[in-house]
Amino acid sequence: MKNSVITPMFNAxxxxxxxxxxxxxxxxxTIVLANTFITDIDHHYQKIGIPILDQxxxxxxxxxxxxxxxxxxxxIQTGTILGNQCIVGSNSVVRGVFPDYSVIVGCSx
Numbered sequence: 001m002k003n004s005v006i007t008p009m010f011n012a013x014x015x016x017x018x019x020x021x022x023x024x025x026x027x028x029x030t031i032v033l034a035n036t037f038i039t040d041i042d043h044h045y046q047k048i049g050i051p052i053l054d055q056x057x058x059x060x061x062x063x064x065x066x067x068x069x070x071x072x073x074x075x076i077q078t079g080t081i082l083g084n085q086c087i088v089g090s091n092s093v094v095r096g097v098f099p100d101y102s103v104i105v106g107c108s109x
Contacts, residue, residue: 004040012036013072022059030064033072033090038062042078065100 003023010026013034018024024040032038040062044055060079064070068082071090076082081097082104088094089105098104 020062021057023061023063025061025063027064027066027068027084029066030068030070032070033074035072036070036074036076038064038076040078 004020004025006018006026007028009029011031013032015035016032017037018026019037019039019041021041024038026032026038040059042058042060043052044058045052047055058078062076062078062080064076064082065084065086067085068087070076070088071092073091074088075093076088077093077095080094082088082094083098083100083102085100086098086102086104089103092105093107094104
């Protein structure tokens, strides 16, 4: 957790998994419901014949803005940037950059 920050008033329900190796920021007053996964780590997968977990690790800044609401069972992937007051619907897979007040549901990959 080199440059990772979880700010005050962050609320996480049970079984929230946060995995970081670089920069992962969760800003104030964000709520994360149960069974959610947030990461700034991924793996290359281009080399056929080499297991994915044995390939190079990718680390990209991941950030969740202020006052966001993250539903149950969400997966926030490497390099995702959520603006302030975003809502992420339950069981969504999120990857990308989203401006303030975005509503994200399903798979944004």
